[in-house]
Amino acid sequence: xAIEVKTQNLEMVKSLRQVPQEEHYVPGHRTCxxxxxxLVYKLVSKATGGNAIFLGPTxxxxxxxxxxxxxxxAYPWMHTQITNGGAVASGIEAAYxxxxxxxxxxxxxxxIVVMAGDGGSIxxxxxxxxxxxxxxxxxxxxxxxxxxxANTGIQVSPATPYGANTTFTPPGKNVPxxxxxxxxxxxxxxxxxxPAVHYVAxxxxxxxxxxxxxxxxxxxxxxxxxxxxxxxxxxxxxFPAQKxxxxxxxxxxxxxxxxxxxxxxEYTYDHTPKEYKPVKEYMKGQYRFNHLSDAxxxxxxxxxxxxxxxxxxxxAIPVLGPREQ
Amino acid sequence: xxxxxxxxHLEVPLGACLPAPVKEQPGMITGNxxxxxxxxDHEACTTCLNCFIYCPDACWHLxxxxxxxxxxxxxxxxxxxxxxxxxxxxxxxxNELEFPDGVVRxxxxx
Numbered sequence: 001x002a003i004e005v006k007t008q009n010l011e012m013v014k015s016l017r018q019v020p021q022e023e024h025y026v027p028g029h030r031t032c033x034x035x036x037x038x039l040v041y042k043l044v045s046k047a048t049g050g051n052a053i054f055l056g057p058t059x060x061x062x063x064x065x066x067x068x069x070x071x072x073x074a075y076p077w078m079h080t081q082i083t084n085g086g087a088v089a090s091g092i093e094a095a096y097x098x099x100x101x102x103x104x105x106x107x108x109x110x111x112i113v114v115m116a117g118d119g120g121s122i123x124x125x126x127x128x129x130x131x132x133x134x135x136x137x138x139x140x141x142x143x144x145x146x147x148x149x150a151n152t153g154i155q156v157s158p159a160t161p162y163g164a165n166t167t168f169t170p171p172g173k174n175v176p177x178x179x180x181x182x183x184x185x186x187x188x189x190x191x192x193x194x195p196a197v198h199y200v201a202x203x204x205x206x207x208x209x210x211x212x213x214x215x216x217x218x219x220x221x222x223x224x225x226x227x228x229x230x231x232x233x234x235x236x237x238x239f240p241a242q243k244x245x246x247x248x249x250x251x252x253x254x255x256x257x258x259x260x261x262x263x264x265x266e267y268t269y270d271h272t273p274k275e276y277k278p279v280k281e282y283m284k285g286q287y288r289f290n291h292l293s294d295a296x297x298x299x300x301x302x303x304x305x306x307x308x309x310x311x312x313x314x315x316a317i318p319v320l321g322p323r324e325q
Numbered sequence: 326x327x328x329x330x331x332x333x334h335l336e337v338p339l340g341a342c343l344p345a346p347v348k349e350q351p352g353m354i355t356g357n358x359x360x361x362x363x364x365x366d367h368e369a370c371t372t373c374l375n376c377f378i379y380c381p382d383a384c385w386h387l388x389x390x391x392x393x394x395x396x397x398x399x400x401x402x403x404x405x406x407x408x409x410x411x412x413x414x415x416x417x418x419x420n421e422l423e424f425p426d427g428v429v430r431x432x433x434x435x
Contacts, residue, residue, distance in 0.1 A: 016374040023383045027400035028350025034404035038381040070352030074345050208378045242405035
């Protein structure tokens with residue numbers, strides 16, 4: 001017996017004037033100056049329109065926001081362990097479905113949003129995220145990507161790019177580039193292995209209207225969807241706090257970050273520049289890449305070139321073994 | 326044997342469930358973090374809303390009556406993203422020492 005579950009239908013915004021002025025992620029939190037993930041949180045909570053339940057797997061946006069028993073969330077928010085963001089979302093969604101089926105809850109199914117960092121989604125939290133998508137729960141999984149485990153002091157994560165200096169990959173005599181491996185490709189991981197997912201998108205804080213629209217589209221879809229958001233971290237990437245948006249824009253102009261949408265098997269690319277700038281320009285602005293030599297920049301450029309040459313196709317990632325030169 | 330006596334207002338609710346804030350979270354005043362502050366020139370401002378959308382701390386909003394941008398001094402951390410992203414160059418960076426209410430230190434840290 002199928003019972004129709006009412007879901008939210010959020011409208012797309014066309015300009016900054018249409019973005020709601022109401023804040024759901026209120027001022028008064030302990031994130032760093034110029035924090036990219038905090039900006040992502042603000043924009044995603046604006047996009048949900050208020051009727052949402054947010055889940056926060058352990059990460060910067062849990063540790064820095066909810067310290068000393070004061071949280072800046074003006075909506076139901078719950079901390080989950082770093083491993084089980086997807087599992088808790090599944091449980092909440094299933095409970096709402098049962099309540100609606102039994103007639104005990106009348107109203108729209110609230111948007112269930114998991115705000116996981118790169119560790120909580122594709123490293124430690126991968127199994128819970130994967131099983132949520134495999135079972136097809138109606139929830140949105142947002143991965144805000146600051147390319148490290150930033151709340152414990154910038155440790156390496158699978159999203160950390162090649163050559164980055166983190167506390168677990170310090171450059172030295174034997175490993176002059178610091179981080180040896182190339183990052184995991186999170187959206188392709190979701191697209192490749194989860195037939196229940198119909199909407200996957202990547203967006204950047206540099207284009208907030210596009211980010212809000214992509215989140216709203218993901219919420220409007222029935223079933224699981226995944227949004228991968230680029231969030232520069234001034235403390236971890238070591239650049240001045242006022243340059244967060246500049247760095248995010250430069251990432252798109254150099255091809256380090258590609259904004260695209262995958263909808264039922266079709267790719268759409270957004271904000272593609274006519275001519276890509278050299279990757280060195282992006283890496284020179286951040287002190288975490290300061291130790292690299294020209295050979296390392298060339299290696300990164302070759303990796304980016306290979307990734308950009310396949311428009312409309314799944315992006316292939318060459319994965320090198322440890323210490324392979 | 327003496328027992329810890331916790332004042333009533335510092336008691337932790339059962340299960341650490343907290344009431345949600347409405348407009349702001351006064352438990353975490355972050356205005357005393359900044360060393361510089363953005364100062365707006367309302368005549369040059371075009372209300373493009375770039376500062377409103379790019380502020381990570383949600384410290385800029387548009388006052389609909391006066392059609393002017395309003396800055397929240399209690400929570401601005403002074404990251405200066407708004408100054409960097411303003412296309413009309415109507416925001417300027419001014420040191421906190423220039424203001425009589427600058428360099429605010431709270432008696433209690435939190």
